[in-house]
Amino acid sequence: MEELGAPSSAASSAPADSKAGYVLSNVAEVVERILTFVPTKALLRAARVSRLWRNCARRVLKTQQQMSWLSAFGTSRYEEHVLLGAMEEGLETKYLLPLTALLMVDSEHFNGHNGSYRHKKARKCQDEEESDAMDRLRRLLPKSCDILCIVTPGIVLTPTGLPCTTPKEFMEGEAGFSLLFPAMDGVQIRPFHFCKNSLNQESLEEAGLTGNPDLKVVLLFGYHAYKSGAAVFLNKLLEPLARSNVLIAGGHVEKACIQQRDCCSPGSFGVVGLTLSGSRIQGASVLLDQDVSSPKAAEVTIRRLKAASIPERNTVGFMFACVARGHNHYNNEHNVEADTFHKIFPSVPLFGFFGNGEIGCDRIVKENYTLSETDANGLQHGYTTVMSLVHLG
Structure with missing residues (x-):
């Protein structure tokens, strides 16, 4: 661009x-x-x-200060993920200049393990594929745009178009989305990345995660969390956030593709995410725990988001669920949680993933009012879904 x-x-x-x-x-x-x-x-x-x-x-x-998005699913006609082709076409019709782009794509097809349309003999190693994808994104988006790409087993997205379109859960198949955030008065969105070599008090302050009275929401994604030392590393990051009056939502993913990654060695664990700061931002989240296993129970829990009275205009929903949920958790009934969210919030687009662990809790962040009591351990879960609303003012 x-x-x-x-x-x-x-x-x-x-x-x-x-x-x-x-x-x-x-x-x-x-x-x-x-x-x-x-x-x-x-x-x-x-x-x-x-x-x-x-x-x-x-x-x-x-x-042009309204968030927008592009999403895609199905099979690409080209030797790249279906989202990249959709972005090339869709950016021609968008009415905003993105300063931050948050992308999420399914790991199976982004890594090129399947898909007969790809030439298997010409496949490159995964690191080279990721580098090619980031180079492609840099050509599609403005030079000044911060790009964060998450690779995860499953995707939750709202099809490109109006917010009232029903969101879809993709636990299989090729799918992805890109959230595009322009400059917005009273809102600052900043990406961050930490590995074991870069996480310290000074870097937390530089990222706006500590010592930032305007911080309202943190979207946080850990990668390679199964490796030795990753749990201790994540706790070190979550402890100051748990004590703060901010909304925290995210989970564990397979990998993260970022623009700058010089501080850590290949294959090491780390955390990436976005901080959203500004007096106009509001948010709320609820945790659908393991016992929530029917559409009725899911609706009862998600309706607690409605009770938080977060404005629904210029608002985005996030759903971060365990790969063990979806239709496997709801007696082979598909799209339960996404449909329930849409039933309660028909004008709010929903995005997220199925991952390897969830981060979040029941929390409300409104103006000078915050409702939450939890520690770092209370932010980490398995077999759950974190459902959130983030209002951008």
Whole structure:
């Protein structure tokens, strides 16, 4: 995706030989109004026409503060994950300039283990595939966009389009989504990454996880958590968060693809995530424990989110579930938890994954009010689902 650049000398020297040409060359109010109907990638190209158009484009971009998303499922026609192709097409029609992109893709097809459309003899090692995918994402997204890609066994997504579309659980098959966060007044979203070599008090403060009075939500994902030392490492990170008045949600995934990873050795464990800070952010989460095993019980638990009275406009739902749940947990009934969430919150899009462990608890974060009492051990679970709402103001 292009950045705002200097005006095109050829375009700016074009003669204004008509009334329409004069207006489009001189009347900022008209140009700005027209540019509000132009998708962002085309808008960035239009900004090269003249200095007037560039300034109008900048003002239009500042008004595009709603989170958006692209999602995909099925079989790709190309030698890459289906989400990457969907992003190439979908970004042409988006009305925002993303500063942060959170992607989640299924591990089976992202790693290229299956799929007859891939040339098996030409397969590369997984590290090279991940590097190729990140290079592709860097070409698709703006240079200034922070990219965090999570690879996990199963995916929960809302199809691209309106929030009222029913979300889907994919425990098998190729699926993925990308949440696109633009600049938003009163909201700051920052990625973080820690391994055993980089986790210390200073790095926690730099990431905004400690000493940050505006911190409201932490999305946190551990990778290679089965390795020796990973549990102690994660506790060291969760202890200060458990004592804070913030919403914590996430889980354990197979791997994380990030832009900078120079501090840790290949194959080592670590944690990645996003911090969401700002006075306008609100959130709530509930834990569906192992005993919640029927649609009725799931609805009773998820309705507690409704009781938190989180605004539903400009809000996103997150579902982080154990791979042992899904239809295996609900007597072979599919999409139970996603359908239940949609029944209660029909206008809120839902995203997440099926992973190898869950992080979160019952918690409400609203303005100066927080409801939660738990320690670091109380944030880690198995055979559960963490269901959350995050309101972006």
